[in-house]
Amino acid sequence: MQFSVSITLSALALFAGSVLGDLHSQCTCMNGDSAIARITTDACTAYTAAAYQWGTATYDEASSECVADSGSNIAGDQWQSACQEVAKAGYACADGVGTCYASVDDVKGSCT
Numbered sequence: 001m002q003f004s005v006s007i008t009l010s011a012l013a014l015f016a017g018s019v020l021g022d023l024h025s026q027c028t029c030m031n032g033d034s035a036i037a038r039i040t041t042d043a044c045t046a047y048t049a050a051a052y053q054w055g056t057a058t059y060d061e062a063s064s065e066c067v068a069d070s071g072s073n074i075a076g077d078q079w080q081s082a083c084q085e086v087a088k089a090g091y092a093c094a095d096g097v098g099t100c101y102a103s104v105d106d107v108k109g110s111c112t
Helices: 002-020 037-049 076-089
Strands: 026-031 057-060 065-068 107-111
Touching: 026 037, 026 076, 037 057, 037 065, 037 076, 076 107
Parallel strands: none
Antiparallel strands: 026 065, 026 107, 057 065
16 A cells, blocks of 8 residues: 555656646746736846756747747746746836736746
């Protein structure tokens, strides 16, 4: 019995790691159901500054997405962390006045 529980837990850990560690070519930050370019811009800068092993990314104004640079990828779990860090630290308000914040619980990374 203990042996089968150990195998099951190991399999679950392996599966969870593969889901959370997905690599993507482009990502955006969502606040609820809305993509927020102002969070995405800062998250893209923060993601690249973190110098992850998967490479760098650049914010693309035309698509309002953070796009992996040539030969690079964006790691989904690190991307979501970047979005949530920006939401907590603050980002430019839509009216250009002051700093806005979003609930970390409402902000998610969305990637393709």
